[in-house]
Amino acid sequence: MRLTADGLAARRGEDLIFKDVSFDLRTGESLVLTGRNGSGKSTLLRVVAGLLRPESGRVEWYSESAESGMRAAEACHYLGHRNAMKAELSVAENLAFWKNFFGDVKGGHGLPVYEAAELVGLGSIVHLPFGYLSAGQQRRMAFAKLLVAYRPVWILDEATAALDVNAEGVFTTLINAHLSEGGILLAATHQPLGLENARELRMTGFAGVGEGTW
Amino acid sequence: MTALLLRDLKLSVRAGGGALIGVLFFMTVVAVIPFGVGPDLNLLSRIGPAIVWIGALLSALLGLDRLFQTDREDGSLDLLLMQEHPLVLTVLLKCLAHWLGNGLPLVIASPLLGLFMNMSEMAIGATMLTLLVGTPALTFIGAVGAAVAVALPRGGLLVSILVLPLAIPVLIFGVSASYAAVEDPAPFMPPFLILVAITMFFAVLGPLGAALALRNASD
Numbered sequence: 001m002r003l004t005a006d007g008l009a010a011r012r013g014e015d016l017i018f019k020d021v022s023f024d025l026r027t028g029e030s031l032v033l034t035g036r037n038g039s040g041k042s043t044l045l046r047v048v049a050g051l052l053r054p055e056s057g058r059v060e061w062y063s064e065s066a067e068s069g070m071r072a073a074e075a076c077h078y079l080g081h082r083n084a085m086k087a088e089l090s091v092a093e094n095l096a097f098w099k100n101f102f103g104d105v106k107g108g109h110g111l112p113v114y115e116a117a118e119l120v121g122l123g124s125i126v127h128l129p130f131g132y133l134s135a136g137q138q139r140r141m142a143f144a145k146l147l148v149a150y151r152p153v154w155i156l157d158e159a160t161a162a163l164d165v166n167a168e169g170v171f172t173t174l175i176n177a178h179l180s181e182g183g184i185l186l187a188a189t190h191q192p193l194g195l196e197n198a199r200e201l202r203m204t205g206f207a208g209v210g211e212g213t214w
Numbered sequence: 215m216t217a218l219l220l221r222d223l224k225l226s227v228r229a230g231g232g233a234l235i236g237v238l239f240f241m242t243v244v245a246v247i248p249f250g251v252g253p254d255l256n257l258l259s260r261i262g263p264a265i266v267w268i269g270a271l272l273s274a275l276l277g278l279d280r281l282f283q284t285d286r287e288d289g290s291l292d293l294l295l296m297q298e299h300p301l302v303l304t305v306l307l308k309c310l311a312h313w314l315g316n317g318l319p320l321v322i323a324s325p326l327l328g329l330f331m332n333m334s335e336m337a338i339g340a341t342m343l344t345l346l347v348g349t350p351a352l353t354f355i356g357a358v359g360a361a362v363a364v365a366l367p368r369g370g371l372l373v374s375i376l377v378l379p380l381a382i383p384v385l386i387f388g389v390s391a392s393y394a395a396v397e398d399p400a401p402f403m404p405p406f407l408i409l410v411a412i413t414m415f416f417a418v419l420g421p422l423g424a425a426l427a428l429r430n431a432s433d
Contacts, residue, residue, distance in 0.1 A: 051292050073296040082289030088228040089221070100217035102297065 007057035035203030041188035049078040065106040076153040087131030099148035108150030116147035119165035135162045154185035156187040226315025232277045233315045244327040262331030264394035278356035279370040297409040300424040317349040340395030348388040350412040354420030361427035
């Protein structure tokens, strides 16, 4: 499996936020985006997830099991700033919906809803409406969403914001498990995620034009 | 994919879903007409189908802006856009769920409001039937407006204004078919079939347009 980006450039309004960003991630590899606020980390992640059209360059996904012509976005889980869960529905209903709607990409299986909730340490409160949960619990449940359906690539945008130290540890364990099973991780973060062998891409943002350095 | 339909249906009946709001608005609009027009029963029964249709049109427009906005606000829309499922199909299902949650209750409430307007059984039946066939078209047309205005924080009124001109043909043929059922010389089928055609036409064009708008609306 291989996720490549070739000469990506993106624009927000009139300004070019970054250009010539390239990377090549293979099975089990991870890339951490760092840089100050507004340096284009989230924009890059949204471009890779296919949610923003790049100004130039392209993102490609190769896998032995993938059908040809599969968009890179279809192989990705995207956890953005917002949790994508409905406050009116219970946690179990939310997770069951996403499990059903996502479906599994070839090459793996998602966990049952209850097991996923258990893994993020909140197995006992899946019956509560999502809106009743605290910000940190909501974030954990949003993370459980990545576990209920299999996607080889995880794109995490500030996944550990609003979390306590314990939860950060849980996340690191889950991310490492995903990587050791051959997954790929692309994350933007301010705190160190505690990953081994993670490569770093420092986004420099508006200072001239963003330059990818390893 | 049926999971999406079920989720949206659940959301529309749970607190804050807005399914009931539409029906209540519909009832309010139609119920105040007799007070404004006065107790002239002949006049009421003559304008009845038109009033019920206008009430239904306005209530159908009421909840449309939330069609994609709630999903955008909590980030679900991003995930819906990323999936393998064709976006047109996703939009079509969201429209169906929206109609089942917001449009169908209007159709079901319309006979009661027909009684307020002193309409005959025939007229009530015809109005209900035309509403059943016509209101899906309003949802499909509205989906395009909702998709275009999805990124605007207060897009509600804008959606209604965008959608209203396109919804006029639905209103015209819906009302004329309802009248044709009670007034003898006019045939019922031609306007009714045109209404069916409009609904089917927008069932294809609406989701296509909305999907295109959503793809391009992302920030």
